[in-house]
Amino acid sequence: xxxxxxxxxxxxxxxxxxxxxxxxxxxxxxxxxxxxxxxxxxxxxxxxxxxxxxxxxxxxxxxxxxxxxxxxxxxxxxxxxxxxxxxxxxxxxxxxxxxxxxxxxxxxxxxxxxxxxxxxxxxxxxxxxxxxxxxxxxxxxxxxxxxxxxxxxxxxxxxxxxxxxxxxxxxxxxxxxxxxxxxxxxxxxxxxxxxxxxxxxxxxxxxxxxxxxxxxxxxxxxxxxxxxxxxxxxxxxxxxxxxxxxxxxxxxxxxxxxxxxxxxxxxxxxxxxxxxxxxxxxxxxxxxxxxxxxxxxxxxxxxxxxxxxxxxxxxxxxxxxxxxxxxxxxxxxxxxxxxxxxxxxxxxxxxxx
Amino acid sequence: xxxxxxxxxxxxxxxxxxxxxxxxxxxxxxxxxxxxxxxxxxxxxxxxxxxxxxxxxxxxxxxxxxxxxxxxxxxxxxxxxxxxxxxxxxxxxxxxxxxxxxxxxxxxxxxxxxxxxxxxxxxxxxxxxxxxxxxxxxxxxxxxxxxxxxxxxxxxxxxxxxxxxxxxxxxxxxxxxxxxxxxxxxxxxxxxxxxxxxxxxxxxxxxxxxxxxxxxxxxxxxxxxxxxxxxxxxxxxxxxxxxxxxxxxxxxxxxxxxxxxxxxxxxxxxxxxxxxxxxxxxxxxxxxxxxxxxxxxxxxxxxxxxxxxxxxxxxxxxxxxxxxxxxxxxxxxxxxxxxxxxxxxxxxxxxxx
Numbered sequence: 001x002x003x004x005x006x007x008x009x010x011x012x013x014x015x016x017x018x019x020x021x022x023x024x025x026x027x028x029x030x031x032x033x034x035x036x037x038x039x040x041x042x043x044x045x046x047x048x049x050x051x052x053x054x055x056x057x058x059x060x061x062x063x064x065x066x067x068x069x070x071x072x073x074x075x076x077x078x079x080x081x082x083x084x085x086x087x088x089x090x091x092x093x094x095x096x097x098x099x100x101x102x103x104x105x106x107x108x109x110x111x112x113x114x115x116x117x118x119x120x121x122x123x124x125x126x127x128x129x130x131x132x133x134x135x136x137x138x139x140x141x142x143x144x145x146x147x148x149x150x151x152x153x154x155x156x157x158x159x160x161x162x163x164x165x166x167x168x169x170x171x172x173x174x175x176x177x178x179x180x181x182x183x184x185x186x187x188x189x190x191x192x193x194x195x196x197x198x199x200x201x202x203x204x205x206x207x208x209x210x211x212x213x214x215x216x217x218x219x220x221x222x223x224x225x226x227x228x229x230x231x232x233x234x235x236x237x238x239x240x241x242x243x244x245x246x247x248x249x250x251x252x253x254x255x256x257x258x259x260x261x262x263x264x265x266x267x268x269x270x271x272x273x274x275x276x277x278x279x280x281x282x283x284x285x286x287x288x289x290x291x292x293x294x295x296x297x298x299x300x301x302x303x304x305x306x307x308x309x310x311x312x313x314x315x316x317x318x319x320x321x322x323x324x325x326x327x328x329x330x331x332x333x334x335x336x337x338x339x340x341x342x343x344x345x346x347x348x349x350x351x352x353x
Numbered sequence: 354x355x356x357x358x359x360x361x362x363x364x365x366x367x368x369x370x371x372x373x374x375x376x377x378x379x380x381x382x383x384x385x386x387x388x389x390x391x392x393x394x395x396x397x398x399x400x401x402x403x404x405x406x407x408x409x410x411x412x413x414x415x416x417x418x419x420x421x422x423x424x425x426x427x428x429x430x431x432x433x434x435x436x437x438x439x440x441x442x443x444x445x446x447x448x449x450x451x452x453x454x455x456x457x458x459x460x461x462x463x464x465x466x467x468x469x470x471x472x473x474x475x476x477x478x479x480x481x482x483x484x485x486x487x488x489x490x491x492x493x494x495x496x497x498x499x500x501x502x503x504x505x506x507x508x509x510x511x512x513x514x515x516x517x518x519x520x521x522x523x524x525x526x527x528x529x530x531x532x533x534x535x536x537x538x539x540x541x542x543x544x545x546x547x548x549x550x551x552x553x554x555x556x557x558x559x560x561x562x563x564x565x566x567x568x569x570x571x572x573x574x575x576x577x578x579x580x581x582x583x584x585x586x587x588x589x590x591x592x593x594x595x596x597x598x599x600x601x602x603x604x605x606x607x608x609x610x611x612x613x614x615x616x617x618x619x620x621x622x623x624x625x626x627x628x629x630x631x632x633x634x635x636x637x638x639x640x641x642x643x644x645x646x647x648x649x650x651x652x653x654x655x656x657x658x659x660x661x662x663x664x665x666x667x668x669x670x671x672x673x674x675x676x677x678x679x680x681x682x683x684x685x686x687x688x689x690x691x692x693x694x695x696x697x698x699x700x701x702x703x704x705x706x
Contacts, residue, residue, distance in 0.1 A: 059635075069635045240631060262631040273626015278593060278615040280642030282412075282422045287640040289633030 003032035009051070009081075009107040009328045011073035015063045019336055022329045025061065026079065033110050039091035043114030044101075046085035051107055051325070051346040052140035053332045054174075055261055057081055069291075071118065078106040080119065081332075084129075084139050085111070086351045095125070098353045102126045102139045109325060109348060130353060134310060135319075141343040142178060142317040143306060145292055149260055150178035150236075151302045152295035155186075157258035157288050158234040162187035165228050167247055170238035171211065172199040172318065174343035175260060178306075179236045180208050181315040188234075191227050193220070193243065195338045202341075206316050220246035236260060241274075248276050251285050259289045318342030356385035362404070362434075362460040362681045364426035368416045372689055375682045378414065379432065386463050392444035396467030397454075399438035404460050404678070404699040405493035406685045407527075408614055410434055422644075424471065431459040433472065434685075437482075437492050438464070439704045448478070451706050455479045455492045462678060462701060483706060487663060488672075494696040495531060495670040496659060498645055502613055503531035503589075504655045505648035508539075510611035510641050511587040515540035518581050520600055523591035524564065525552040525671065527696035528613060531659075532589045533561050534668040541587075544580050546573070546596065548691045555694075559669050573599035589613060594627075601629050604638050612642045671695030 008031050016025045039045060060073045060080075073079045087099045088110070095101070103123035105111050113120055129139050141147065153175075154160060166183040170176045171192025183190040184207045191210040192203045203211035210227040217223040224232065224246050233255050235247035240262025247257065280287070309315040320340045322331040328346045335344050361384050369378040392398060413426045413433075426432045440452045441463070448454070456476035458464045466473055482492050494500065506528075507513060519536040523529045524545025536543040537560045544563040545556045556564035563580040570576045577585065577599050586608050588600035593615025600610065633640065662668040673693045675684040681699045688697050 244630070259630075259633050261634065273628040274630055275626040277597070277612075277627055277640075280612050280640060281614065281644065283642060284644055284647060285642050287630075287633060289636060289638050291634065291637055294637060 001034050002036060004035050004110070006031045006033040006109045007325045008078040008109075009325070009332070011061065011075060011077060011079050013075055016061055020058070020061055020333050022333055026329045026332060028326055028329050031108070033108075033112075035088070035110065039089060039112065040114055042092045043112055044087055044092050044095045045089040046083075046101060046105060046111050046113065047088050047351075048083045048085040048105070048107070048109060048111060048348045049351055050084035050137050050140060050321075051328055051348060052082035052084075052144070053328075053335050053340070053344040053346060054082060054145075055335060057332055058336060078108050078111075080104050081107050082140050082145065083107065083111075084126075084136055086353070098351075099125045100127050100129050100136075100139075100351070102129075102144060107328065130351075132307070134307070136351070137319055137321060137343075137345045137347075138310075138317070140345060141174060141319055142310065143303065146174035146343060147178055147306055148292040148295075148299060148302055150175045151182060151306065152292055152298055153258040153260050153290055154179050154182050154234070154236060156295045156298065157290050158236060158256050160186050160188055160234055163189070164233035165189045165191065165230055165252075166234045166236065167224060167228065167232045167250075168192045168236045168238070169214075169243040170194065170261075170338075171203055171208065172342060173238060173340075176236070176238055177203075177206065177318060177342060178315070181206055181309075183234075184208075185309065185314065189228075189230075191224070191232075199341060202318060214243070221249045224250045231255075234258070237262070244274055245276055248274075248279050248283075248285065251279070251283055253283050255283065255285045257285060257287045259287055320344050322346040324348070354387050355389060357388050357463065359384045359386040359462045360678050361431040361462075362678070362685070364414065364428060364430060364432050366428055369414055373411070373414055373686050375686055379682045379685060381679055381682050384461070386461075386465075388441065388463065392442060392465065393467055395445045396465055397440055397445055397448045398442040399436075399454060399458060399464050399466065400441050400704075401436045401438040401458070401460070401462060401464060401701045402704055403437035403490050403493060403674075404681055404701060405435040405437075405497070406681075406688050406693070406697040406699060407435060407498075408688060410685055411689060431461050431464075433457050434460045435493050435498065436460065436464075437479075437489055439706070451704075452478045453480050453482050453489075453492075453704070455482075455497060460681065483704075485660070487660070489704070490672055490674060490696075490698045490700075491663075491670070493698060494527060494672055495663065496656065499527035499696060500531055500659055501645040501648075501652060501655055503528045504535060504659065505645055505651055506611040506613050506643055507532050507535050507587070507589060509648050509651065510643050511589060511609050513539050513541055513587055516542070517586035518542045518544065518583055518605075519587045519589065520577060520581065520585045520603075521545045521589045521591070522567075522596040522600075523547065523614075523691075524556055524561065525695060526591060526693075529589070529591055530556075530559065530671060530695060531668070534559055534662075536587075537561075538662065538667065542581075542583075544577070544585075552694060555671060567596070574602045577603045584608075587611070590615070597627055598629055601627075601632050601636075601638065604632070604636055606636050608636065608638045610638060610640045612640055673697050675699040677701070 010029045060070045104119035172194040193214045231252035363382045413423045457472035519541045525547040546567045584605035
């Protein structure tokens, strides 16, 4: 029995109350795996190439959270997340050696997953990625769930009409940068906010009509009033809190607010309340919490249209990719502080094909 | 020139910060009118029979409120509101003497209204009311705007499916009592809350499956958990605040929340924030602010169906009708304290037909 080193991103002994801390709540631990061990019926052995660092990972860190869709991370066990991997060995007719696989797995260098895992049926074989000429990491970013979230949220929930005004918060992030660029493709006026001047410059570079650094404005409400003189028709909310209040203040009648994330509230024990919901009535505003899975029937349209835009250079996509699994814990923690620029992923290994 | 006494409900010198107070912010004042004076082109002279006391009247008391649809009440001038009246004299081909008219007019015993008034085009001739055998007051309650709000809000925004659970706050009020009864007609489980044991008893009497006195519960969230073991699919929000938070806590995935009013916030300077909006995303909840005017295309269906239910005794409707215009100021102020039982209106005079 030969043991191969197998580093794992692990949930440590404490459940974080506020921001998670590397070494206290999450860390990379040494482990080993026997790559020759027989696989149980239906299981596959995967070699992981890319790990996606996603805001949803804060949710299973909460222990039992009845509001959440995601089962809690278990103390001392590897955490799960979205990965790009390839099949090393298969005991399942659906998967062949070297298939490129995208889905939710344990985060480690090698991982075994089988039908008893609740996420097993979500695994997708994405072999077209091998020959698309686009980076492998796009499978978990612009052409993965963040991309689908942007596309379905803006088009299906936001229901944009040409000439309307769209505001996006966390606009340089994994989802936001695509929301804004899809908005431009659909003929909207697009306004975005981000947390640094560098990010704001990037937003202008990729075609946002207006962009501002929310950390440098004393009132998001007043800034939006200036930048959106015709009011806001769609607010794509990645942040919640003050941005949501300010967007309600500046919303037009019949505005649509796709709610995608409220990263401002994920790490705070006492959530800040939204105080102006009474304006939803006279303005007839709709707030709609959604998830990509509500609109999977539009995935083929999404893949075709966004792949086309990328290949034609009509849209750009910014990623930050950490260089090894050793940096995975820090990379995950950093996204809650907005330290990443664009989509944050972690490189683990190259595929063998 | 003969002057006839003409009492007016008047907005006094101060704009209320909190609850309006009779004698300080609103009162009934003596005035006179010359009923023989010639009417300008297009104008009509109305004799008012019924005044409707509505929560929206808090909004024009705020002075200039950019979020509001309603122009502010003017200091020292009569306030406007929804009334039932009949035409005394007409200089407009559309209106004949003795036509029964429902709409927004100044609140006084006699009033002149013409095309320069922004609400003039909203006036409806409702002569069928003369012979329906139903009370005249129904024209501003169960068969008027509160009824339309209940009907369109539940059916068009709430999109009920048989067997689902509906929660209604302010459930014995002008809108709520009808929402719950329409819910029963559509095969829902209906749970309501109100602010007194007497009101709760009424809700059970008119067919609510469950009802509770929110003033006697230490946690609305826990009470709803008990009374809605299958979770809430539709929350018809008349109140906002703690009820809205509790309904979000107990909501099922894909729940719909028609937002109709947030009376808990109308009279408070600092609104209480809603702290659990982040649950809208994992639960895919939709909050939709609406107004009756969004769904006027369904008014004929509404009138036919609700009139039918009333005549067949399938639904009941509770009103409190103050006995004279002298009581109008108190009656309006009382609705903000929930002192009314059912729809609050004020009797002013009998029609002459």
